[in-house]
Amino acid sequence: MEILLDYNLVNITSNAEIVTKVGKVFELLTEHLQRIDETDDSIFYSVARLVKHIDPPACNALTDYFRVNLQPHSDILDLMSSYASHLPGELSFNNVVGLGMNEAELSNNPQLTDFVIQDLGQNHILPFDDNSFDACVINVSVQYLVKPIDVFQEIARVLRPDCPCIVSFSNRCFPTKAVAIWHQLSDVGHTQLVSHYFAASGGYEPCKIDNISPNGSSTDPLFVVCSNTKKT
Ligand SMILES: C[S@@+](CC[C@H](N)C(=O)[O-])C[C@H]1O[C@@H](n2cnc3c(N)ncnc32)[C@H](O)[C@@H]1O
Numbered sequence: 001m002e003i004l005l006d007y008n009l010v011n012i013t014s015n016a017e018i019v020t021k022v023g024k025v026f027e028l029l030t031e032h033l034q035r036i037d038e039t040d041d042s043i044f045y046s047v048a049r050l051v052k053h054i055d056p057p058a059c060n061a062l063t064d065y066f067r068v069n070l071q072p073h074s075d076i077l078d079l080m081s082s083y084a085s086h087l088p089g090e091l092s093f094n095n096v097v098g099l100g101m102n103e104a105e106l107s108n109n110p111q112l113t114d115f116v117i118q119d120l121g122q123n124h125i126l127p128f129d130d131n132s133f134d135a136c137v138i139n140v141s142v143q144y145l146v147k148p149i150d151v152f153q154e155i156a157r158v159l160r161p162d163c164p165c166i167v168s169f170s171n172r173c174f175p176t177k178a179v180a181i182w183h184q185l186s187d188v189g190h191t192q193l194v195s196h197y198f199a200a201s202g203g204y205e206p207c208k209i210d211n212i213s214p215n216g217s218s219t220d221p222l223f224v225v226c227s228n229t230k231k232t
Pocket residue numbers: 041045051052053079080081082083084085099100101102105118119120121122138139140141144
């Protein structure tokens with residue numbers, strides 16, 4: 001088993017270097033993707049949580065990021081979706097399709113034009129044609145993926161070429177449902193792990209990492225790892 005290093009980004013000068021180092025360091029083992037609660041996810045997510053999972057400043061930071069990095073009139077996939085998609089209200093999108101676990105959460109999300117209920121742990125094949133979307137967002141949920149590389153490969157398939165997959169996360173989680181490796185890593189380690197998911201799935205350009213935490217230590221931190229699908 002390889003040792004998992006948690007690199008300090010201060011010592012890394014480029015995103016390419018992060019991907020290279022992470023590609024060498026991480027070797028995902030079965031135990032890394034196990035959870036404290038291995039019961040069927042449909043049980044845990046049967047309770048509708050009609051809430052936002054990060055505080056208002058962090059929600060605003062995520063919406064600001066989308067304002068700059070999503071295109072109006074585009075087709076958006078909100079993977080691991082719930083009651084809020086955090087998209088800028090003034091941007092008009094073509095389709096916003098949510099995929100999540102709870103019907104009440106998804107049907108109460110005013111930004112979705114359509115939704116699908118699917119457990120990605122049971123079935124990682126996305127129910128969409130190739131080249132269906134202009135962007136995919138995974139908001140504060142990537143830590144629950146038990147087949148992350150398979151899911152990231154599927155995202156690359158359903159995205160059009162040169163389109164972004166934007167993965168955001170804070171330092172909160174449902175602890176019993178987050179994979180073991182998430183608990184072992186710091187915020188910087190989480191950015192490296194998600195970078196590894198992109199690199200190992202093969203369908204993406206080198207990723208870009210941003211710390212978009214709102215000012216002030218009393219708010220939730222927020223990090224984004226974003227990568228575009230390959231151009232051709
Ligand atoms: C913390 S909530 C975040 C919801 C939403 N993305 C947001 O920003 O408010 C985690 C979400 O991950 C989704 N999720 C967790 N495990 C999943 C799985 N196995 N398959 C599909 N979605 C899952 C659930 O639907 C849940 O709503």
